[in-house]
Amino acid sequence: MLTNNLGYPRIGSLRQLKKACENYWAGKISQQQLLREGHLIKKANWELQKELGIDKIPSNDFSFYDQVLDMSLMVNAIPERFHEVLLKEGKSELDLYFAMARGYQNDGLDIVALEMTKWFDTNYHYLVPEFRKDQPFKLFSTKVIDEFQEAKYEGIHTKPVLIGPVSYLLLGKEKERGFNRIDLISNLLPVYLEILKKLEEAGADWIQLDEPSLVMDLKNDEIEAFQVVYSQIRKAFPYLKILVSSYFGSIKHQLDWLSSLPICALHVDLTRGEEQLSDVLAHIPADITLSLGVVDGRNIWINDYSKSLNLLEEAIQQRGEERVWISPSCSLIHVPCDLELETNEESLKSEIKAWMAFAKQKLEELAALKKLVTSRENELFSRNQKLIQARKSSDLVHNSNVKEEAWSLSRGSDTRKNPFSVRKILQQAHLDLPAFPTTTIGSFPQTKEVRAWRLQFKKGLLGKVEYENLLKQEIKETIQWQEEVGLDVLVHGEYERNDMVEYFGEKLDGFAFTQNGWVQSYGSRCVKPPVIYGDVSRPEAMTVEWTSFAQACTDKLVKGMLTGPVTILQWSFVRDDQPRSSTALQIAIAIRKEVIDLEKAGIKIIQIDEPAIREGLPLRKEEWKGYLDWAIRAFRISSSGVKNQTQIHTHMCYSDFNDIISEIAEMDADVITIECSRSQMELLDAFAAFQYPNDIGPGVYDIHSPRVPSEEEMVDLLEKAISYLPQENVWVNPDCGLKTRQWSETTEALKRMVNAAQQMREKLLVN
Known part of the structure; x- marks a missing residue:
């Protein structure tokens, strides 16, 4: 054997x-x-x-x-646009390979x-x-x-x-x-x-x-x-x-x-x-x-x-x-x-x-x-x-109070008070946003300095007050910079967060963490998934203090930023002694409490990211319904405890939505932001064919590549977007969070994005 x-x-x-x-x-x-x-x-x-x-x-x-990229190179499935890379002096097969993965913007070339x-x-x-x-x-x-x-x-x-x-x-x-x-x-x-x-x-x-x-x-x-x-x-x-x-x-x-x-x-x-x-x-x-x-x-x-x-x-x-x-x-x-x-x-x-x-x-x-x-x-x-x-x-695994709370969840906990058509009118009056409102997905570049502060704090070399003051100064500067650029809905930058799942896991009971439990997400991007070993609950507020501080720094709207229950589940190592649906429900209840507390603190827009909804879909169609029933319900439980005027966003990336578009609509988020730039807006086919009723922010530039798209390229993508969607439903944003990018790229790209949105508004007025 x-x-x-x-x-x-x-x-x-x-x-x-x-x-x-x-x-x-x-x-x-x-x-x-x-x-x-x-x-x-x-x-x-x-x-x-x-x-x-x-x-x-x-x-x-x-x-x-x-x-898969290795295989494409092996069999010469190399798109023609990349051939010029090898013609540049000193460029090798490996440079071609990385250009296919990351794009190429140098030597007079600009390749997606x-x-x-x-x-x-x-x-x-x-x-x-x-x-x-x-x-x-x-x-x-x-x-x-x-x-x-x-x-x-x-x-x-x-x-x-x-x-x-x-x-x-x-x-x-x-x-x-x-x-x-x-x-x-x-x-x-x-x-x-x-x-x-x-x-x-x-x-x-x-x-x-x-x-x-x-x-x-x-x-x-x-x-x-x-x-x-x-x-x-x-x-x-x-x-x-x-x-x-x-x-x-x-x-x-x-x-x-x-x-x-x-x-x-x-x-x-x-x-x-x-x-x-x-x-x-x-x-x-x-x-x-x-x-x-x-x-x-x-x-x-x-x-x-x-x-x-x-x-x-x-x-x-x-x-x-x-x-x-x-x-x-x-x-x-x-x-x-x-x-x-x-x-x-x-x-x-x-x-x-x-x-x-x-x-x-x-x-x-x-x-x-x-x-x-x-x-x-x-x-x-x-x-x-x-x-x-x-x-x-083990008593570490089981908490009877958590199980009872999930069991006794009231009917209607997964439904907003009114449909989107009613909420949109109330939110527009409440938020007063322009056409083609601009925002980002949440995170801003985590510089060496920010990472160094976090490490020093973890090692006890930096006191809590000093550490938090440094982060608050970073948030202030980020808010000010977003105001100067002209973004409509701001974010605090998430400087206090190491990872969008790990951060929340550290605030919730039932999670454990590793020092070196890294796994590859893509390329050089590695993540350290939390370990869900037991029943999950929220002992105290997780984001309210940081979001409230950011909102106090500006008269503009600041989004509360949360990770959704299904994504926390999918991007963790999950206990295997109970159904995944049970664990998702426990996380959803914890996120729901955070959403309600953010609203009480005066936050008018709250984003609950769910990039992993599509990822968790079973590979055989006959098993989809069971998964989607509990996954969509978990999101709705997390998001439905707020008033009509409070706008709920979600973010989803790198997914083909065609075959689950009705379930995406059932999530009933007021605004969904999605990855669209690498596919040149092709993903919007599904939303258009379905006549998706809620607002959409199709990403206009790819944050997983170091290249900075031109203003004209973004305008072109937005014009494609409104050929699919009603223009009054379109938001303007990047594909994903900006944590992994450099400030030099981010600054230029967001300036161009805001200008592209302004051009669209001017065209709207002309028409």
């Missing part, structure tokens, strides 16, 4: 990759130094897995930015980055491939071959990992009408065959092709593409062993045709589809090895060995040990690197820490399960079961 890992975190246990990439972009280190840092991370990962006894160690799971969206139902963002009709492909980057050779040089024989060809196409987007991207499979497949040939010649015996789209609802032509692709691969490489890996759900609905796929091994996610095992065993031929994902690659709780062993033993009885591999459910990029780095008892109690496992510990769990298959009479097993039972009965 073998242990099989699908992928390991690539950021480094102390975020070495983030720091190296950002230093390279800033011109502080050379490309050679960046490549060296990447090599050291890969080498450490390979050696760790070998040391822990992992039999199938992946390569090409490392990336300098994103694995690829679109970015969520990787299935995770908080990881990938770069969306762009496809055109009859698009040719060819081998451009040899990264996967190079990294296999790199590991081989270090004395480690790896299993190269590639995104499977069908899923790669399905992850992309048609950039012109009149064709279906899946039809490009005949153009793409020869490049994959060339890659596999080079890997076989280099000595690879097993290849992992990730096909996560298998868990989704596939159309007939997509199923046919799978059948053609894997038949052609087997025909071309009769001795190369292909592992097809699915994850994030069950593949039970695909088994009728999957059973005839000519592959050597199939990976299934049993943490999100335990019930599929008996069907998989019944349908998948006995000569196909099964990689069983019994260790959760998406969450940080320890594995219940008893439960996993029952699943493994069921498979072994039918297949034999030689046809069963023990695996995580998916790549471990979704969890932090190493729990051993957590040494702060104040933020993470030892009792809670004992219930957790990060990437390294999950590999140890694979090794432990391999030992325990032969006998459960082992200290490893008994210790594990004691911890499982201790968590179930």
